[in-house]
Amino acid sequence: MGLLSALLSGLLFGVGLMVSGMANPAKVLGFLDIAGGWDPSLVFVMVGAIAVASIAFLFAKRRKTSLLGLPMQIPSTTDVTLRLVLGSAVFGVGWGLAGFCPGPALVALGAGFPKAWGFVVAMLAGMAVFELLERAKLSRKQA
Amino acid sequence: MLIDVESFTPGLSLTGGLVIGAAAAMLVFFNGRIAGISGILGGLLGTPQKDAGWRVAFLAGLVGAPVLAGLLGNPIAPDIQAGWSEIIAAGFLVGIGTRYASGCTSGHGVCGISRGSVRSLVATATFMASGFLAVFVHRHLLGG
Numbered sequence: 001m002g003l004l005s006a007l008l009s010g011l012l013f014g015v016g017l018m019v020s021g022m023a024n025p026a027k028v029l030g031f032l033d034i035a036g037g038w039d040p041s042l043v044f045v046m047v048g049a050i051a052v053a054s055i056a057f058l059f060a061k062r063r064k065t066s067l068l069g070l071p072m073q074i075p076s077t078t079d080v081t082l083r084l085v086l087g088s089a090v091f092g093v094g095w096g097l098a099g100f101c102p103g104p105a106l107v108a109l110g111a112g113f114p115k116a117w118g119f120v121v122a123m124l125a126g127m128a129v130f131e132l133l134e135r136a137k138l139s140r141k142q143a
Numbered sequence: 144m145l146i147d148v149e150s151f152t153p154g155l156s157l158t159g160g161l162v163i164g165a166a167a168a169m170l171v172f173f174n175g176r177i178a179g180i181s182g183i184l185g186g187l188l189g190t191p192q193k194d195a196g197w198r199v200a201f202l203a204g205l206v207g208a209p210v211l212a213g214l215l216g217n218p219i220a221p222d223i224q225a226g227w228s229e230i231i232a233a234g235f236l237v238g239i240g241t242r243y244a245s246g247c248t249s250g251h252g253v254c255g256i257s258r259g260s261v262r263s264l265v266a267t268a269t270f271m272a273s274g275f276l277a278v279f280v281h282r283h284l285l286g287g
Contacts, residue, residue, distance in 0.1 A: 002173065002174055002196070003196055003200040004200075005169060005170070005174055006200035006201040006204070008169065008204060009166045009169040009170040009201060009204065010200065010201035010202060010204025010206075010208075011205070011208050012169060012204070013162075013166035013167070013178060013201075013204070013208075013249075014205045014207070015162055015166075015208050016160065016162030016163035016164075016165070016166055017159065018159070018208060019159035020163065021156055022159065023219055024221045025221055025222065025223050026221075027222075029224065029278060030147060030150050032275055033278045033279070034144060034275055035144075035283050036145075036283075037147030038146055039146075039150040040146065040151065040153075041150070042156065044152075044160060045159055045160040046256075047160060048161040049160040049164040049253045049257075050160075050164065050256055050257050051160075052161055052163075052167075052168055053163075053164040054256075055168075056167065056168030056171055056172065056257070057171065057257050057259075059172075060171045060172060061258065066175035067172050070173075070174055070175045073176055074171070074175075074177065074258065075177065075255075077245075078260070078261065078262060080261065084243075084244055084245065084262060084265065084266055085266075085269050087240045087241065087243025087244030087266075088269035088273070089270070089272075090239060090273075091237055091273075092240070092269065092270035092271065092272065092273030092274040093240075094233040094234065094240060094277075095233070095237060095277070096275070096277025096278040097225065097229050097233035097281065098223070098229055098233035099223075099224070100234070100237065101249075102184060102248075102249070103248065104221075105234070105237075106184075106202065106205050106206050107205060107206070107208060107209050108209070108221045108223070109206060110205070110208065111210070111212075111219050113221060115223045115225070118230050119230050119233065119237075122230070122232075122233070122234025122235045123235070123237050123238035124184075124188070125234075125235055125238060126234065126237065126238020126239035126240070126242070127181075127184070127239065127242050128238075129238075130185070130239050131185075131188050131189060
């Protein structure tokens, strides 16, 4: 059941990205280009998504388990760190360079666009480098 | 600031946003998990790997959505303007950046802000600002 709900949630998420225009990098760049002809559409995506999700989290936060009895795993970290800010800044540069963030890139990959495949392979490489650096840090601490 | 009225799609974008919110609501209600794409994907690269099932299922749905749309006669046509070198550089920066930031547009921008996380608000403000800056430099200073 957990697998089915995750699959359907992913499917719904993909539909939302396609309908909203987020799956089109040119539209995302139109939003990020405030000095050109600005397309404020993505503000509406955020408002719609946050309106629904904030009500959901209001209820979810009060529960210890999900409706399927799975543990509720909502992040508990609250500290604003340098790695959060620097990581976000680096992410934003990549986002502005191509107009893809992770979700839309996976949707375009599903549609079979070669550049989306290239983007996702490079993104996985970036994530793998993070994993290796974290593991090296961990083993230095343990040594 | 000039608004590009021809590209502006408030109705569709709001509708898509509501659907994205519903997907995030579904994942937290049924699976107790945050719909953050970079975390779901990046979590598959870590060891030990214990909870791959729901991650793979969610990602299969996400990648399957455009396939289904195509089969139903509504294929998507993303306009990818970046060249190959920009695509590769951008992908790498997005991959490493989102992992250090513990989230991206979905995990911080949608879910984090929705649960009132200050961390996510700071992350979202930062990647929006650097995204604006990157496009400004790329399009208007370098003329790319």
